[in-house]
Amino acid sequence: MRAVQVGTSWAGLLAGPVAWAASTQANYSLVQWQCVNRIPIIPILALCFLAVAVAGGLLSWRAWQRGGASFKPERELSTERFVAMLGMMVAALFALVIVIQGAASLILDECIR
Amino acid sequence: MSAADLPAKSKGIRDTSLDDASLHRWLTSTWETKRGIIGALSAVDHKVIARRYLITAFVFLCLGGLNAVTMRLQLSGPERGLIGPDLYNQLFAVHGMTMMFLFAVPIVQATGIYLVPLMVGTRNIAFPRLNAFSYWIYLSGGLFLWVSFLLDMGPDIGWFAYVPLSGPEFSPGKRADVWAQTITYTEVSSLAVAVATIVTIFKQRAPGMSLNRMPLYVWAMLVTSFVVVFAMPAVMIASTFLILDRLVGTQIFNPAEGGDALLFQHLFWFFGHPEVYIIFLPATGMVSAIIVTFARRPAFGYLALVLSVIAVGILSFGLWVHHMFATGIAKVGASFFTASSMLIAIPNGLQIFCWVATLWGGRPKIGTPLLFVLGFFFIFVAGGLTGVMLASVPLDLQVHDTYFVVAHFHYVLIGGSVFPLMGAAYYWYPKLTGRMMSERMGRWHFWLAFIGFNAAFFPMHILGLWGMPRRVYTYPVDLGWGNINLFITGGALVLFFSFVLFTINLVWSARRGEPAGDNPWDAGTLEWATSSPPPSYNFARIPVVTHLEPLWAARAELPVAAGLRVDARELVISTVAEGHPDIREKSAAPSIWPLFAAIAVGATFLWSIFTPWAVVWGAPPIAIALIGWFWPKGEPEDE
Numbered sequence A: 001m002r003a004v005q006v007g008t009s010w011a012g013l014l015a016g017p018v019a020w021a022a023s024t025q026a027n028y029s030l031v032q033w034q035c036v037n038r039i040p041i042i043p044i045l046a047l048c049f050l051a052v053a054v055a056g057g058l059l060s061w062r063a064w065q066r067g068g069a070s071f072k073p074e075r076e077l078s079t080e081r082f083v084a085m086l087g088m089m090v091a092a093l094f095a096l097v098i099v100i101q102g103a104a105s106l107i108l109d110e111c112i113r
Numbered sequence B: 001m002s003a004a005d006l007p008a009k010s011k012g013i014r015d016t017s018l019d020d021a022s023l024h025r026w027l028t029s030t031w032e033t034k035r036g037i038i039g040a041l042s043a044v045d046h047k048v049i050a051r052r053y054l055i056t057a058f059v060f061l062c063l064g065g066l067n068a069v070t071m072r073l074q075l076s077g078p079e080r081g082l083i084g085p086d087l088y089n090q091l092f093a094v095h096g097m098t099m100m101f102l103f104a105v106p107i108v109q110a111t112g113i114y115l116v117p118l119m120v121g122t123r124n125i126a127f128p129r130l131n132a133f134s135y136w137i138y139l140s141g142g143l144f145l146w147v148s149f150l151l152d153m154g155p156d157i158g159w160f161a162y163v164p165l166s167g168p169e170f171s172p173g174k175r176a177d178v179w180a181q182t183i184t185y186t187e188v189s190s191l192a193v194a195v196a197t198i199v200t201i202f203k204q205r206a207p208g209m210s211l212n213r214m215p216l217y218v219w220a221m222l223v224t225s226f227v228v229v230f231a232m233p234a235v236m237i238a239s240t241f242l243i244l245d246r247l248v249g250t251q252i253f254n255p256a257e258g259g260d261a262l263l264f265q266h267l268f269w270f271f272g273h274p275e276v277y278i279i280f281l282p283a284t285g286m287v288s289a290i291i292v293t294f295a296r297r298p299a300f301g302y303l304a305l306v307l308s309v310i311a312v313g314i315l316s317f318g319l320w321v322h323h324m325f326a327t328g329i330a331k332v333g334a335s336f337f338t339a340s341s342m343l344i345a346i347p348n349g350l351q352i353f354c355w356v357a358t359l360w361g362g363r364p365k366i367g368t369p370l371l372f373v374l375g376f377f378f379i380f381v382a383g384g385l386t387g388v389m390l391a392s393v394p395l396d397l398q399v400h401d402t403y404f405v406v407a408h409f410h411y412v413l414i415g416g417s418v419f420p421l422m423g424a425a426y427y428w429y430p431k432l433t434g435r436m437m438s439e440r441m442g443r444w445h446f447w448l449a450f451i452g453f454n455a456a457f458f459p460m461h462i463l464g465l466w467g468m469p470r471r472v473y474t475y476p477v478d479l480g481w482g483n484i485n486l487f488i489t490g491g492a493l494v495l496f497f498s499f500v501l502f503t504i505n506l507v508w509s510a511r512r513g514e515p516a517g518d519n520p521w522d523a524g525t526l527e528w529a530t531s532s533p534p535p536s537y538n539f540a541r542i543p544v545v546t547h548l549e550p551l552w553a554a555r556a557e558l559p560v561a562a563g564l565r566v567d568a569r570e571l572v573i574s575t576v577a578e579g580h581p582d583i584r585e586k587s588a589a590p591s592i593w594p595l596f597a598a599i600a601v602g603a604t605f606l607w608s609i610f611t612p613w614a615v616v617w618g619a620p621p622i623a624i625a626l627i628g629w630f631w632p633k634g635e636p637e638d639e
């Protein structure tokens, strides 16, 4: 819980890429399923993974605001903020990729080959 | 003098109380690579190993270049009878494999082996024996491919060896097995280097070098090494499955028996796309280092540059299906990969923007290294543009497997990697040899390479749009492709000649070049803080870092740390994020066992193209070699 309160600098660095990897893999595998069942699972999943990436980015943002130093006194402020800023930006970039990939399934028909 | 004293305990002689001369004597006797043949074969000094890697990889560049020139001579006119189809097939496959697996990846890793320990201010790479082992494995893999080629057993299935062509039915004989095992050798060695590099960067940084003070080149090597660790296993699985299908009779890739041929392409390209970033990312690090030094100011947007290296490294794993657009996969699935292929242009563009801004805001002086970087901008951006074009499915379906693709990937590979590497060669050569390379020859080299390259590869775009397929050994007269192909061959010869000039420059400057001194470019990073060439122990006293460009911050004297033993190989181990000095740790002494282990492993791989039992009979010798390798010998390093 403390991690949520004071933030976690590297959260975005982890959550963004992991959410995107899972989203790419899951949605790529589900194209066939969506074609058969006609349920828009791909955009729904993409939204869920988007939430994961954004959550990671928010944790990094919190750590950036707090400087992280309050969490672990041995941490250096500049390093902590550097990592937190990286986390925010990585999370944002991968969130964008997830959104655009998810949007593709709204435009194209899943059964075209 | 000592800014950060290391925790003191244990016996042995420390550097604290020694004057400079006796410090030098002690450290030399502890760290030096012994003379003589056994000494050379047991070497674990990262600089010695890196030099071997660099020379070997350069030899393979020349061999791969000779393959290319031979192909171009055959294609210089229609229906030329210089080379038959069978040899041509081997030529392009061996060219592609040599360039990718024996030149491009090893040379960027070797540059890292040399530079990373110096840049982070430590005395040797982590796992030095593993590093030595990796070189021997790499060398045997290269010899394996080239001896096979000279015995008319070279792979003839392209560098990606798709099944079913490479499977047992369509490739009888040993050629496809040579492909598979060359992969195994080279990937084992790359993985070993990657692990050593990661640990060096995470744990052996000089005190004070926190993540936000790490040179951009070191960031690039860190990310690259992670990409290697995640990408290489996929291709090793592909090549092992292939050899199982061919040798043991499994049907992994045979759809008729419930296998899956497309699985091969997925496994290969899950590695193959990150592979091009394994080649490209270190080059971005070199570009950053050169630009910062030549612009004489810190990088504009350090954080943005770090961000883009990380983002590109990770995103590179989500692009692989763009090599498979022509296989009939569902369009929605393909569109995910179009999306990431186009979005990777964002961090790449950001990087270019930061570099240009750095040059803009600085006072650049033009030297050969910077010329090659400027050439890189031009060529790589052009290659990136055709890359974004190819990422769209309809265009790709039109030009797939034509010379348009050949043009595209040479623009990104040569522009994105070879040009920065050449810049890096001119830039770091003084550090390796103590002498400058000739600027005059350097300029000739650059202009010949730049003109030759564009003359050779730009027309290939047009040829591809006209419909000339890749991997054909000739073409009919009436298609009218003769003149443009002749022009391309001319360009290729100019490009090749520019490398002859480079070789002459390398050799000439080693003897006659101007003495360089420690820091000829007045650069800011730690590798320039020691002499050129560096002593076996790299730094007499471990530097303490307080700034991103330590040598610019402390013009007069660099603060140093003290407390290491001098009668045993000792390193400072620091924390991952902040680079706080943590403990002192031993670094492995020279040993002949990595060579024996490599011989045992190499012989097993070689034998395994003939019988699967090689794996069983090869295991005991490998086990013996590893036991010898790790046996404690009562040296101070074992304490």
Ligand code: HEM
Residues within 6 Å of the ligand: B065, B068, B069, B071, B072, B092, B093, B095, B096, B097, B099, B100, B104, B157, B158, B159, B160, B406, B410, B413, B414, B418, B456, B469, B470, B471, B472, B492, B495, B496
């Ligand atoms: C002297 C410079 C070079 C020239 C003239 C050259 C020329 C060629 C030619 C003519 C082909 C075969 C085209 C075909 O028949 O399909 C080819 C293929 C290829 N080249 Fe190069 N090349 C050069 C340098 C490089 C470098 C530096 C790299 C990599 C770092 C590279 C990587 C490749 C690859 C991967 C292939 C594809 C092989 C295949 O089809 O399996 N080349 N090159």
Ligand SMILES: [Cu+2]
Residues within 6 Å of the ligand: B272, B273, B319, B320, B322, B323
């Ligand atoms: Cu690709």
